[in-house]
Structures are given as C-alpha cells and as structure tokens.
Amino acid sequence: MKPTESELEILQLLWEHGPQPVRVINEMINKKREVGYTTTLKIMQLMNEKGLTIRDTTSRTHVYSANIDEQKTRSTLLSEFINTTFRGSAQSLVLQALGSSKTSQAELDEIKQLINRMENAKNEEL
Amino acid sequence: MKPTESELEILQLLWEHGPQPVRVINEMINKKREVGYTTTLKIMQLMNEKGLTIRDTTSRTHVYSANIDEQKTRSTLLSEFINTTFRGSAQSLVLQALGSSKTSQAELDEIKQLINRMENAKNEEL
DNA sequence: CTTTATCTACGAATATTTTCGTAGATGCTT
DNA sequence: AAGCATCTACGAAAATATTCGTAGATAAAG
Structure with missing residues (x-):
C-alpha cells in the first residue's frame, strides 16, 4: 500500500x-x-x-x-525510486547523492565505516 | 516542471x-x-x-x-525525494541504499574514491 | 486501384487525489 | 442555560492523471 x-x-x-x-x-x-x-x-x-x-x-x-514502519516504508519507496529514476542502479544514486550534497567529515567517516563492514562481509564469504 | x-x-x-x-x-x-x-x-x-x-x-x-536533461532531472527528483522521504538527510539515504543493495567491490571502490576526493577538497578549503 | 494497416488528432470516460462546505454533536465560556 | 468554538462525518466539487474509442489522413500490400 x-x-x-x-x-x-x-x-x-x-x-x-x-x-x-x-x-x-x-x-x-x-x-x-x-x-x-x-x-x-x-x-x-x-x-x-x-x-x-x-x-x-x-x-x-x-x-x-x-501504523506502518518508517524504516520499512523508506526502504520500499527507495527501491521503487531507484528503479524509476536511476534505472535500478543504487550506485549511481549513491554517487549522485554524495556528489551533490555537502557532507560532513563525520558523515563521510560513517559511510566509510559502512563500506569497510561491507567489504569484510564480502571477504568472509570466500 | x-x-x-x-x-x-x-x-x-x-x-x-x-x-x-x-x-x-x-x-x-x-x-x-x-x-x-x-x-x-x-x-x-x-x-x-x-x-x-x-x-x-x-x-x-x-x-x-x-527535451530535458537526464542528469538535471535525476538531481531534481533526488533532492525532492530526500526531502519527502528522508527528511532532508542525504546521508541516511546513502546509508540505506548502500546497506540494502548488493554492491560489487568495483562499485565500492568507486564510492571510496569519490569520498577521498571529497575529503581532499575539504582539506584544501582550510 | 482497392483494401488493409498504421498513424495522428481529438474528445471524452475513468480513476485517483485533493479540496472544502455543511451539518450535527460535543465542549467551553460567560 | 445560551452562545460560541471545535470536532467528526459525509458528500460532492475540483484538480490531476490515465485510459481508450473513433474519425480522418497517409502509407503499404495485394
């Protein structure tokens, strides 16, 4: 809905x-x-x-x-938005969002941490 | 429009x-x-x-x-989407997009490069 | 040349979303 | 208690978006 x-x-x-x-x-x-x-x-x-x-x-x-969850709603709307506006590419959305917004050092650090965690998770799969 | x-x-x-x-x-x-x-x-x-x-x-x-530019349209729609769905926080959108999508190592590298460039630009301002 | 297919233009029907006026009930003020 | 403010419920108008049927023109096929 x-x-x-x-x-x-x-x-x-x-x-x-x-x-x-x-x-x-x-x-x-x-x-x-x-x-x-x-x-x-x-x-x-x-x-x-x-x-x-x-x-x-x-x-x-x-x-x-x-009566609906904020996170769930966000994620549903986000994936639909990625499909309709960024042809399904989450990465081009991320690049554009980072590129066109002033992002503080702390926020960049947070994102880097997330990327590190994702890379570690990837390595553990091997 | x-x-x-x-x-x-x-x-x-x-x-x-x-x-x-x-x-x-x-x-x-x-x-x-x-x-x-x-x-x-x-x-x-x-x-x-x-x-x-x-x-x-x-x-x-x-x-x-x-007759309208793809990049410009994307960026307009993106910033509106960030406002309506992520209360104006580009960072929470980025975190959610990265977190909930399978992103390849190459793509992560590309994002890291962008972050590095942003950090350098930030340092040069000082 | 005649028939059939394809295209545009137009108008109207349908669906969806947003808007608000009005009526009636309840609460608040004096 | 009377009058005024505030609330819900309801219905319908207005605004927006989507849908498609039909008519007439042009092209293609036979």
Whole structure:
C-alpha cells in the first residue's frame, strides 16, 4: 500500500513528532503551505481506513498514530525510486547523492565505516 | 516542471534508447504492463506540449526525443525525494541504499574514491 | 486501384487525489 | 442555560492523471 504525497507528508510528521490530533498536524502543514482543516481531516480519515494510521477515539479529539514502519516504508519507496529514476542502479544514486550534497567529515567517516563492514562481509564469504 | 510517473517512464526509455516513435515506446512499455497504443500516444503528445519532449514530424510517423536533461532531472527528483522521504538527510539515504543493495567491490571502490576526493577538497578549503 | 494497416488528432470516460462546505454533536465560556 | 468554538462525518466539487474509442489522413500490400 503506497502512500500518496499528502499521506507521506503526514506520516513524516507522525513519525517525527509522535501521535497527534488533526489540528496539530494541520498547523504543521500550514507552516509550509496553506491547507484547510477539513482537508487534512479527510486525508487522515482515509489514511485510517487504509491502515496507514490508527487513532485513539476515546476523547472527542481523535489522536492519530502512524501504523506502518518508517524504516520499512523508506526502504520500499527507495527501491521503487531507484528503479524509476536511476534505472535500478543504487550506485549511481549513491554517487549522485554524495556528489551533490555537502557532507560532513563525520558523515563521510560513517559511510566509510559502512563500506569497510561491507567489504569484510564480502571477504568472509570466500 | 515535474514529470508524472508515466512521463518519467517514457523519458527513461528515450534517454536510454534515443529518439523513438510512439509505436516502439509503446511496445517497450508493454513488455512490463499492458497499455493501449493511443494511451501512450496521448501521453507523449502531452509531454510535447509541456516541453518534456520534442518531435520530428517530417515523416508521418513522428519521432520523439527527450527535451530535458537526464542528469538535471535525476538531481531534481533526488533532492525532492530526500526531502519527502528522508527528511532532508542525504546521508541516511546513502546509508540505506548502500546497506540494502548488493554492491560489487568495483562499485565500492568507486564510492571510496569519490569520498577521498571529497575529503581532499575539504582539506584544501582550510 | 482497392483494401488493409498504421498513424495522428481529438474528445471524452475513468480513476485517483485533493479540496472544502455543511451539518450535527460535543465542549467551553460567560 | 445560551452562545460560541471545535470536532467528526459525509458528500460532492475540483484538480490531476490515465485510459481508450473513433474519425480522418497517409502509407503499404495485394
């Protein structure tokens, strides 16, 4: 079940800030762009029907939580994105992402460490 | 001007195989999924109106070419994707892409070289 | 030359996503 | 308690994207 653009925007907010009522999500979105309250409400209701969120309806103001895993969703969307935009080549995506973003030394170190671990794992296969 | 999913699919084919008539593109798409000829025709006509393609109409069978740059398009889509799906962190995308894809030694070497070049560039700034 | 195949153009139907107005219920303020 | 604010539910409009049927023109085949 692939979230739409608006749904993903809301999921990101729920992942980052935890369970929230519609009002708060709508205000967060409105810091970026103008959207009516009932629009956000409707989308979140649909998300609930699709199982993307769950909600606590004990109080009048319902509180929504993400119901799909952030890492899993990222990885699904990433592999689809690699296929559609980078013709399936994860490496050209990595090269482009590294090349066009300012990356700190600490982050480069982290990536180097990951590469080392991958190389070691490769050698152990032999 | 952001291409839709169908438009991007066609652009990829034009980038990869060069200028093509509608018939050929449609047949390529149909190897993956079933789409009627006039559907593909219509989308390519719209792409032309949007400036995503240009076409040679000298012969009856029009030949379409991509009219936007592949690298530029990739980088635009990538940075948007990083924002919407990885909350703006290119590094977490890189880590995830490396982590979840089988990457050959040659490719790892290429990435390491890029990192070295980036580190050198960083040192020269001082 | 006639028939058949292929192509473009056009318009409209369908599907999907986003938008919001309105109504009715509940809570809050005075 | 009355009036105002806030919430959900619902339905339908608007915006966007995809789908394809049909008509008319051109080319190819017989």
